[in-house]
Amino acid sequence: MTKHVVTFIPGDGIGTEVTNAARKIIDATGVNIEWEECLAGSVVFKQGLATGVPEETINSIKRNRVVLKGPLETPVGFGEKSANVTLRKLFETYANIRPIREFPNIPSPYQGREIDFVIVRENVEDLYAGIEYMQTPGVAQTLKLITRKGCEKIVRVAFELALSEGRKKVHCATKANIMKFSEGMLKQTFEDISKEYPTIEAHHIIVDNCAHQLVKTPESFDVIVTTNMNGDILSDLGSGLIGGLGFAPGANLGNDVAIFEAVHGSAPKYAGQNTINPTAVILSSLMMLRYLGEFEAANTIEQAILVTLQEGQALTRDVIGKQDAASTTAYCEEIIKNLGKKSTFWKARNYTPLKMPVISRAPEIVKASSKVVGIDLFIQSNSNAEDLGKSLEEIVSGLPIMLKMISNRGVKVYPSTGTSLDVVDLWSCRFMSEKQVDMTDQLICRLLEKVSLSYTWMHLEKLTIFGERIGFTKAQGED
Ligand code: NAP
Numbered sequence: 001m002t003k004h005v006v007t008f009i010p011g012d013g014i015g016t017e018v019t020n021a022a023r024k025i026i027d028a029t030g031v032n033i034e035w036e037e038c039l040a041g042s043v044v045f046k047q048g049l050a051t052g053v054p055e056e057t058i059n060s061i062k063r064n065r066v067v068l069k070g071p072l073e074t075p076v077g078f079g080e081k082s083a084n085v086t087l088r089k090l091f092e093t094y095a096n097i098r099p100i101r102e103f104p105n106i107p108s109p110y111q112g113r114e115i116d117f118v119i120v121r122e123n124v125e126d127l128y129a130g131i132e133y134m135q136t137p138g139v140a141q142t143l144k145l146i147t148r149k150g151c152e153k154i155v156r157v158a159f160e161l162a163l164s165e166g167r168k169k170v171h172c173a174t175k176a177n178i179m180k181f182s183e184g185m186l187k188q189t190f191e192d193i194s195k196e197y198p199t200i201e202a203h204h205i206i207v208d209n210c211a212h213q214l215v216k217t218p219e220s221f222d223v224i225v226t227t228n229m230n231g232d233i234l235s236d237l238g239s240g241l242i243g244g245l246g247f248a249p250g251a252n253l254g255n256d257v258a259i260f261e262a263v264h265g266s267a268p269k270y271a272g273q274n275t276i277n278p279t280a281v282i283l284s285s286l287m288m289l290r291y292l293g294e295f296e297a298a299n300t301i302e303q304a305i306l307v308t309l310q311e312g313q314a315l316t317r318d319v320i321g322k323q324d325a326a327s328t329t330a331y332c333e334e335i336i337k338n339l340g341k342k343s344t345f346w347k348a349r350n351y352t353p354l355k356m357p358v359i360s361r362a363p364e365i366v367k368a369s370s371k372v373v374g375i376d377l378f379i380q381s382n383s384n385a386e387d388l389g390k391s392l393e394e395i396v397s398g399l400p401i402m403l404k405m406i407s408n409r410g411v412k413v414y415p416s417t418g419t420s421l422d423v424v425d426l427w428s429c430r431f432m433s434e435k436q437v438d439m440t441d442q443l444i445c446r447l448l449e450k451v452s453l454s455y456t457w458m459h460l461e462k463l464t465i466f467g468e469r470i471g472f473t474k475a476q477g478e479d
Contacts, residue, residue: 001032004292007060008035011070012042013266014276019070021278021332022285025304028336029297031289036060040083041072041266052083053090061091066292067259068285071266081130084261089124093252093259094150095157095356096123096231097287100218100238100248103279104310104345106319108243110218115242117221118165120158121231122186123252125150128228135458136380139426146182146227149364151189156357157253158225159197164354169201169222170194173210173230180473183207186227211237239263246277246318249284251291255356260288274327277316279305282335290351299348301335306343308334372439374404374432374463375447376472380425380456389414392429395450401443404430405478412477419477426458428475439463 008023010016023035038057045052052072061067067087074082087093101116102108131143158170172190174183187204194202205213207230214221214234218241226234239248245264252259262280270276282305289298308314314326314334326334381388385406392403406414407430408423431447433439444460451457464471 003032003034005034005036005064007064007067008037009040009067009069011266012073013071013268013271015070015266017274017276017328018278018281019068021328022068022282024332025282025301025335026285028339029300031294031297036064045075051081051086053086061257065257066288068288069259069261071262071264073266087259088252091254091257092124093254093257094122094124094153095253096121097161097251097253098235098248098263100242102242103247104306105312106243106247106309108241110241113219115218118161118223119231119235119238120154120161120223120225121235122150122154122228126228135378135426139424144182146185148185148189148366149359151186152193153357153359155190155193155225158223159200160355162200162223164352166350167222171203171205171221171224173205173207173224173226173234175207177206183227210234214238235263244318245280247279249280249287251284251287253356258291260284274329275317275325276328277318278328278332293353295351300339303342304335304338306345307338307341310343310345368466371465372462373436373465374430374439375444376461376463377429377431377451378458379427379429380458381427382425385413385416388427391454395454396431396447399447400434401431401447402434404432407475410475412475417477
């Protein structure tokens, strides 16, 4: 029997109760796993380590490459980063897999609808990279960076997952109609790569409509691939459809490391009470068993969970209410007792190994000729649009540059469009080189030198044309 070594992080709050439940059930199947217990999260923060993840834990993960993890608290304050996010990013676990399916006896308005879909969420890019700047004391900015390589990896995982689970459809949910470059990159990549998977239906869907359709006809979805923030929101919506966070498992997959954990957090108010539902972590550990190639053990546990829920002899508080609830340990014992039984509720899927895409680790360089035709210079000023515009026009006179327009919060305010708008003290001033010649760095520096004699500029963006493609958007109202 193959021996596996797994890094085991019990986690904070209810973490110890739920992860130990999963570990006990797995051990009861006889699978040969050596658990290497490691720390992360609140105890580590309390020791003064701002990452929340000590060196020993990182080394254990590097060695074992497979992790079963409980939820980790994120300290609310400044300085400390989320240990969960640190772990996901440190090991480039770029695919967050969140299955959503109906379970027997679990009250929900969707009972009997046979909900069974998987959200494949990009896990390391997007707004969750947490790259933020205060532009002025009253204006905050978060960067949403989406890469072509990141899109390719997540889209391939979605199609490969569909194949490995015998699924027929993949939806790509984006907001490409508004964020044409970033969300549009995922849409374009999806459309390109879907051609390589002719046996799987591929559909693009706008993400807000996807939320709407998930509430209306959740049973019509099979696999949904989406960006980080959209995926986070849609998957919580999904867990609401099937009876709550107690039934929402997850996996963070990369090419080197896989981290298995529930969607839920540390639910501190239930910590140490032995009342919490451990199913989500147990289901996450089934995903881990399949990842390790232990399909039989995973199927055995899955059936035992279904039988336990179907028979309803020991159900946890979130399912049956406080009065009749079984403890976490009693529920767990019941699952162990039911190992080997088969449920009549659900036809088992034929899982096959998931092939993770092999994509070079080398930095991706997408080649295209480029020409800088202008800059957006963000200026902090208490002035009004009219005065600022006139004064900037005066400042650039004599340079081969023109002030095309000024926008505030993404809307053109100079030259005025005649509408009255709320404005803040951060103005985006679009300077274009005359006759579309290259705006060299030297020219930009001369412009900055002149502007900074009168104004405080906060940052600038180069306006670039890549090949035939204009690499910047227009402000609302800009022609
Ligand atoms: P949470 O821990 O997920 O708990 C929110 C609520 O969800 C609970 O109060 C409970 O609802 C329900 N719930 C969660 N787990 C459950 C389970 N196993 N069985 C039944 N019900 C369950 O979210 P939070 O309170 O926002 O976050 C607490 C801490 O966890 C925070 O520090 C957060 O940063 C962290 N967190 C960590 C992770 C992670 O490690 N991946 C994920 C999310 C949050 P009722 O109150 O209705 O019973």
